[in-house]
Amino acid sequence: MGIKAALPRYELYLYTAVLGVALIWAGSWIFEASSENVNRKAFKESVKPGWHYFGRKMDVADFEWMMWFTTFRNHILFALTGHVIFAKIFSLLVPKHRSLIFGLYGGLAVLITMGWTFLALVLSHCIILYSVALVKSRWMCFAAGLATLASIKLEPYNSWQESLVTGSFDLQDILFYGGCGFSIIRCMSFALENCDKKDGNFTFSDLLKYNFYLPFFFFGPIMTFDRYHVQANNTQLTRKEREMWNITTKALLHLGVILIVDVFFHYLYILTIPSDMKLVTKLSDWCLAGLAYSNLVYDWVKAAMMFGVINTVATLDHLDPPQPPKCITMLYVFAETHFDRGINDWLCRYVYDYIGGDHDKIFKELLATFCTFAITTLWLGPCELVYIWSFFNCFGLNFELWVAKFFSLPPFSTIEGAMGEAMSRRIRGVFNAANFWAIVLYNILSLNNLEFAKLVGRRLIVKGFPMSTLSVLLVTYCGVQLIKERERRQALLDDPEPVKAVDGGKEKAE
Numbered sequence: 001m002g003i004k005a006a007l008p009r010y011e012l013y014l015y016t017a018v019l020g021v022a023l024i025w026a027g028s029w030i031f032e033a034s035s036e037n038v039n040r041k042a043f044k045e046s047v048k049p050g051w052h053y054f055g056r057k058m059d060v061a062d063f064e065w066m067m068w069f070t071t072f073r074n075h076i077l078f079a080l081t082g083h084v085i086f087a088k089i090f091s092l093l094v095p096k097h098r099s100l101i102f103g104l105y106g107g108l109a110v111l112i113t114m115g116w117t118f119l120a121l122v123l124s125h126c127i128i129l130y131s132v133a134l135v136k137s138r139w140m141c142f143a144a145g146l147a148t149l150a151s152i153k154l155e156p157y158n159s160w161q162e163s164l165v166t167g168s169f170d171l172q173d174i175l176f177y178g179g180c181g182f183s184i185i186r187c188m189s190f191a192l193e194n195c196d197k198k199d200g201n202f203t204f205s206d207l208l209k210y211n212f213y214l215p216f217f218f219f220g221p222i223m224t225f226d227r228y229h230v231q232a233n234n235t236q237l238t239r240k241e242r243e244m245w246n247i248t249t250k251a252l253l254h255l256g257v258i259l260i261v262d263v264f265f266h267y268l269y270i271l272t273i274p275s276d277m278k279l280v281t282k283l284s285d286w287c288l289a290g291l292a293y294s295n296l297v298y299d300w301v302k303a304a305m306m307f308g309v310i311n312t313v314a315t316l317d318h319l320d321p322p323q324p325p326k327c328i329t330m331l332y333v334f335a336e337t338h339f340d341r342g343i344n345d346w347l348c349r350y351v352y353d354y355i356g357g358d359h360d361k362i363f364k365e366l367l368a369t370f371c372t373f374a375i376t377t378l379w380l381g382p383c384e385l386v387y388i389w390s391f392f393n394c395f396g397l398n399f400e401l402w403v404a405k406f407f408s409l410p411p412f413s414t415i416e417g418a419m420g421e422a423m424s425r426r427i428r429g430v431f432n433a434a435n436f437w438a439i440v441l442y443n444i445l446s447l448n449n450l451e452f453a454k455l456v457g458r459r460l461i462v463k464g465f466p467m468s469t470l471s472v473l474l475v476t477y478c479g480v481q482l483i484k485e486r487e488r489r490q491a492l493l494d495d496p497e498p499v500k501a502v503d504g505g506k507e508k509a510e
Contacts, residue, residue: 011481012485015479022478026293030290034059042279046275057266061269062302069258080309082105086105088316100205102232102317103205125187129144141191142188144191146378189350190207220310221307221321222322222346223321228319254305261298270298288455288456289472292440292444292453303340311323332432337393343376347375351371362401376390433480441456
């Protein structure tokens with residue numbers, strides 16, 4: 001209720017003004033903290049000389065961003081460009097066998113990059129999970145897949161397997177764990193889809209062609225086997241109208257955003273500041289709130305750009321890859337919170353939706369979320385921080401259902417039914433604002449550190465009450481209402497003539 005309830009235009013303008021002023025205010029605090037502390041000893045390792053013509057140092061604390069767009073940019077571009085050229089040539093010459101060419105090029109690139117021992121290790125994982133897939137037992141596929149995944153996440157098995165890979169270069173650890181991890185998840189998708197195949201089995205070559213598609217191999221995203229198999233073997237390679245224009249536009253947009261983020265890193269040290277707890281304790285509540293929020297926004301931007309580059313290549317191959325995650329700014333419910341849409345789609349298809357059904361039953365939802373976050377914990381690598389993150393996000397997802405069930409009972413449902421939809425939307429917005437900050441606090445655990453998350457929570461909820469608490473919630477409420485307005489307008493675009501049943505069987509357009 002309330003998604004199609006319009007608020008007065010002046011009210012939306014007021015929300016926009018309040019949100020804009022608050023973001024500028026918080027940003028000014030972060031800029032001041034960055035400028036005044038640029039030469040701190042704690043910043044020495046993560047704040048380095050940046051672009052010469054800015055005359056400022058740059059926040060380089062995120063290894064992934066530096067790896068993708070600075071340090072190893074040319075290596076990644078070289079490998080992906082080679083893939084695009086070979087894929088295009090052979091798609092024109094032998095479109096029926098383009099998935100085979102994808103797999104051969106990917107396998108050759110993996111062999112050259114990581115060596116034959118790593119390739120043999122990945123192939124052994126494929127052989128094990130393919131053998132289990134032939135049994136067509138879902139629980140056996142899960143058991144074998146999770147056991148194989150645990151072997152690269154837990155000691156001493158991961159160290160033993162890593163020692164098999166010879167050579168030494170800066171990216172070896174990341175490529176080893178990324179390549180093995182994503183490979184096992186893809187093999188599990190193959191095995192589970194084979195369980196659902198009624199006639200016969202998919203072939204081992206189908207698995208290898210799927211697994212060694214180079215753009216997805218080391219860094220994802222995960223594209224489930226059922227989707228990839230159909231799309232990669234499609235021989236009708238036609239483009240939609242203006243599709244190449246859209247691909248080019250997105251590629252240029254990604255380049256523009258990457259440059260903008262690099263510029264921001266010269267002025268706002270949002271990644272380095274949270275690691276210096278002596279400095280953080282001296283910052284204002286608004287500055288802490290801005291740091292927590294900006295860290296989550298940055299993590300979304302990073303995922304969107306990294307997956308965006310890969311997705312551009314996949315789109316050139318006539319694939320429809322998983323889209324970048326939904327922006328954290330647009331999230332006010334745990335049910336839509338994720339930072340990797342590929343893994344999220346995989347978990348929903350094989351675990352969360354499979355167990356939870358329509359997600360309307362409390363105990364089924366509890367079991368579904370427990371299993372989902374248990375697998376997520378193993379995927380991320382079991383440790384204290386991941387356990388805490390998983391627990392709170394699992395709790396948040398279930399708590400939303402409990403609250404929804406509670407308020408669907410009389411007299412709350414009767415009261416909401418009697419009030420106007422606009423008022424219902426406002427009241428829900430208050431709860432959504434509180435939920436938004438629960439999402440922020442639960443997820444900065446995994447992005448920064450436990451001490452920073454505890455400090456932000458303590459300052460905004462306990463020490464900052466009531467002034468900081470209520471002012472931050474007010475700003476968040478304004479943002480939530482603007483998001484709801486965007487969703488309302490999108491719903492009307494998707495369904496231009498929404499109707500609602502009213503008393504007596506009559507209908508009216510909302």
